[in-house]
Amino acid sequence: MSDSKENKGKNELYEERVSQAKTVRKIVVWTLFILLIVGVIVGLTGYNYIKSAVGPMDSDNPEHVEITIPIGSTASQIGTILEEEGLIRNGTVFRYYVRYKNESGFQAGDYLLTTGMNFDELINELKEGSIMEDAELIFTIPEGRWLVDMIDIIAENTEHSSEDILAVIEDEEYLLQLIDRYDMLTDVILDDEIKQPLEGYLFPARYDFMEENPEIEVIIESMLNRTQNIINKHAELVNNSEYSVHELLTLASIIEREAQTSEDRYMISGVLYNRLERNMRLQVDPTVAYAIGEHLYITTFADLEYDSPYNTYLYEGIPIGPIAGPGEDSFIAALQPDDVEYLFFYARVSGEVLYSNTYEEHENIAEQYRQEWRDAQEENSGE
Template sequence: MSDSNEKPRNDLYEERVSQAKVVRKIVFFCVIGFILIGTILLTSGYFYIKNALGPMNEENPQEVEVTIPIGSSASQIGTILEEEGLVRNGALFRYFVRYNNESGFQAGDYVLSTAMTMDEMIAALKDGRVIQEAELVFTVPEGLWLEDIAGIIAENTEHSVEEVMEVLNDREYIESLIHRYAMLTDEVLQEGIRYPLEGYLFPARYDFLEDNPPIKEIIETMLDRTEAEVDPFLAEVEDGEYTLHNILTLASIIEREAQHSEDRYLISGVLYNRLEQGMRLQVDPTVSYALGEHRYMTTYNDLEVDSPYNTYLYPGIPIGPIASPGSDSIRAAFQPEETDYVYFYARYNGEVIYNETYEGHNQTHQMYRDEWIEAESEE
């Protein structure tokens, strides 16, 4: 009996050993295959980028006249160069510019060559020998509501506020922008959003060659500036807890609450602390936006307004931005200062006072609330 039992056991052992050898061979060849594929992809990528950064035609160079309009972004310049046959990939030009932190491109007329590398092209584009005169110049300050920005556009062009707002609320147009801009998603079309592009029109000075450019050209120029601001942070968004829409919403709150750069980063830290601890943000500018009225102070009745923008009534980050944040506020929203504070109070004079406890915060509030009452009465 022992001999008959031993033989099946030996057969089973040998079968398992054989299977293990087969598995090891499969794993070995899979690893080798992955290594080969990875090597091929890396090598191909290297030569593709090297080729893309090099001259388009060094052996039989041709000179090409190029016009760079005033206010052109790196993305727009890349598109122009690609269309003129001076670079292989306009998007790669933009990423190359971002990676090397290049800036200072000048509007003007250039004669560029297909024998130039991308580095040489960038150097030439900083010369700006023939600067074009701007026919329209206007500035959008930080922290404005979209309605106010529409007013500035109307004041400086022949377009009416109603015409500007009609374009800004055109769902079909917004959907087309979502397909064109990586920073825009369907979040801007959520039910309850007041204006889809609120917070996405970058506050800055704008120069246009025409005295009355089309409304869409103005909007897209402003969107280009916002995209250039957020582009360096997109990788962080992909790995983070919050969407870009969420972060721009926080940036808009920071913009409305802080007057000084150092406060923006600290207020950002406070907002993130409140979110992490499950506390409501409870910031007054969101209530003003929910009401649709600019206010110095919010009353207890105001805090009850039923709106997804009201951070006293609803937890978490509001449904969307409440203003257009500037560069500093956007960076602060991405790079909050580490702090133990969970409360802050903005005084009328711009000073911000921080506290770790509600008791301390309430004392601060009682001490300085009359400043806002007096300011409101003088309006």
């Protein structure tokens, strides 16, 4: 009996060990399988990232970008320049790509490149030293200008009349084509109450053209490309925003018209957000001036009653559309407002902006400095 029990015990122990071994083998097999799957996923993700990184930034709507490569620049420094100028996605990947391809012989100088170039095309341009040609047409659009003022600047520098440029910009068939081509443009710009469909979408900057008198569409689309690239550059912030691109550009245009310094742009943005969160009317004077269509030094009580969806004294929320062409800093400020407690601000003639928490404080500030604007208006009218 004792031998039988002993044998039975040995058999059970053997079967238990066999079972444990099978379990271990299954765990090992599944672990290896999972690691293999993870490795494949990581490999495919890395491959797709590298493939995207070495490809063009925007092959559909390529934009010309001027860059300067200083003498003695390394591949790492060139990669940083290209990334900062929006020509590539990642400067570090560029550096490793150059090392992998064993490329060298980059030439210092000024270049006119495009966002439609991939790594190989950029490398060839920089190696061959295809220095930028002298532009036939150069003009600059300052930040914060109304679209009608932008049109006048373009007309002054080209053979196109302001009327012809405006006719193209307001052509609905052309606008529909642009909406199909640009992610930032939607049917909202076709609203009948919008004064200028592309207001706020034409980026203020210096423009260089190789032709002396490029087509109106070429000029417009060069300016649209700049704005689209800025939006793409900050896509993560845009996607996480509670506001649409149209609303963000509208806020940015208000900020641009009110602030002269970068610090004030972010603080004013914080004030605007505070008022929006409290369902307060924004009550900013530049929206009234835009609604009326006059550059006002002083906003009168009669002006404040001007009925327009742009008038933020009459209507709550963000206005129906942008009121000027904002620069990149104002657009970022609209995306990342400072965390402030202020609900009011007052811009002086000097550009200084004074902030306050209560309406009484704001009114006292306005009363103290209002005469500055009266004097500025008289001085301007006398010129």
